[in-house]
Amino acid sequence: MSTSRIYILGGHQTDFSRNWVRENKTIFDLFSESVQSALDSSKLDPSDIEVGHVGNFVSASYTGQAHLGGFFGHVHPSLAYLPASSHEAACASGSMALLAAMADLESGRYDVACVVGIEMMKTKEPQIKGDPLAGAAWFGEEWAGSNTVWPCAFSDLIDEYQNTFGVGKDHLYAISEKNYTNAKQNPNAQSRFWDVNAESFSDNDELNPTIAGNIRRLDCGQITDGAATVLLANAEKAAEYAKQHGISLDSLPYIKGWGHINAPMRFAEKRRLAQGKEVLLPHVKALFEQTLKRAGLSSIEQISGLEVHDCFNITEYMILDHSGLYAPGEAWKAIENGETQIDGRLPINASGGLIGQGHPVGATGVRMLLDCAKQASDSYEGNQIKNVGDMMTFNLGGSTTTCASFIVGTA
Numbered sequence: 001m002s003t004s005r006i007y008i009l010g011g012h013q014t015d016f017s018r019n020w021v022r023e024n025k026t027i028f029d030l031f032s033e034s035v036q037s038a039l040d041s042s043k044l045d046p047s048d049i050e051v052g053h054v055g056n057f058v059s060a061s062y063t064g065q066a067h068l069g070g071f072f073g074h075v076h077p078s079l080a081y082l083p084a085s086s087h088e089a090a091c092a093s094g095s096m097a098l099l100a101a102m103a104d105l106e107s108g109r110y111d112v113a114c115v116v117g118i119e120m121m122k123t124k125e126p127q128i129k130g131d132p133l134a135g136a137a138w139f140g141e142e143w144a145g146s147n148t149v150w151p152c153a154f155s156d157l158i159d160e161y162q163n164t165f166g167v168g169k170d171h172l173y174a175i176s177e178k179n180y181t182n183a184k185q186n187p188n189a190q191s192r193f194w195d196v197n198a199e200s201f202s203d204n205d206e207l208n209p210t211i212a213g214n215i216r217r218l219d220c221g222q223i224t225d226g227a228a229t230v231l232l233a234n235a236e237k238a239a240e241y242a243k244q245h246g247i248s249l250d251s252l253p254y255i256k257g258w259g260h261i262n263a264p265m266r267f268a269e270k271r272r273l274a275q276g277k278e279v280l281l282p283h284v285k286a287l288f289e290q291t292l293k294r295a296g297l298s299s300i301e302q303i304s305g306l307e308v309h310d311c312f313n314i315t316e317y318m319i320l321d322h323s324g325l326y327a328p329g330e331a332w333k334a335i336e337n338g339e340t341q342i343d344g345r346l347p348i349n350a351s352g353g354l355i356g357q358g359h360p361v362g363a364t365g366v367r368m369l370l371d372c373a374k375q376a377s378d379s380y381e382g383n384q385i386k387n388v389g390d391m392m393t394f395n396l397g398g399s400t401t402t403c404a405s406f407i408v409g410t411a
Contacts, residue, residue, distance in 0.1 A: 011038045016357055017193070038229035039076075046076040053113060055117040055118070063123060067086070095406070111237040112234075115366055188357065257291045258404070261286060270400065288394075300325050305350060309395050
């Protein structure tokens, strides 16, 4: 297995509060702004990019536009003939684009890669009728007939936790409240100006109406337009970049470990495979273990903070529960003890996460990596974690069908 370092030279995240249709702009405008801004902030020339990768789930459904890798050539003349490809794995699409870019660099084919995660979801009406996100489950087989497939799916996950371990809604509401609070400090967060208060995180039907089953409005990540771009380089190119810009190579964040696991599509099959196991979803626990091992770490205690996939508050709870911080079923202890707060033992979603920051589906995995890279290099614009070391992402697609994780730090 390759041990070559992949460095993060820079990147850019668009403001997730923007509605691009209302600005009379297209998904190309979103793509172009993200790439150009990433180049500007990193002081890279477009001609330095040798390969492009795009993470996207449902652009064709929402906007009518697919084949997004073809946009690179319209961003700058130097990119006219750039080799590029697109990657789809539901909400983990961005992470798949990152893994593919890493493989390109590790193989020696290319030295610098541009990875764009993008989704434009605030369209007046999706080009394809119905729920464009429903296909991340087994279409027509799971939660069939529901207009809200994913609230139904993660309501079922709450039922699983209540039946197996017991989980209080107060703990889940505390996750949402934490993430909205963190988002207030994030200059790119969709909800940073939203008017929410303590009563919003409760069973108040006016302030927090039910969406489906156990799921209420502020339990959910929100529909979002947005893009995130990162520029990756192999060790040789990163050393050249550091010298050219008069900075230490050791100050540049790099990917120390990664993980990628897929599970069967049906949630019922995932639960069948877990029968007799101490955790609810063994493959989620395995992803933590393989990612830590690849980074040369033995415990989640060695991680300074997590950016995780809180498409619903129960999802963040589930990820925390499989992290190893506490015994299975006891994630509530970390919440009650304040350990996942910005000043806690293991800050989770200092950015606001998907709930507070927003969830442009194809962008999320790339945005997580970019936020962790900024945290690790002590340059985060929002809630900077103090005395930060290594940061970790946990991105998932579907009902944990595709799971991916990265550990990012500096030397």
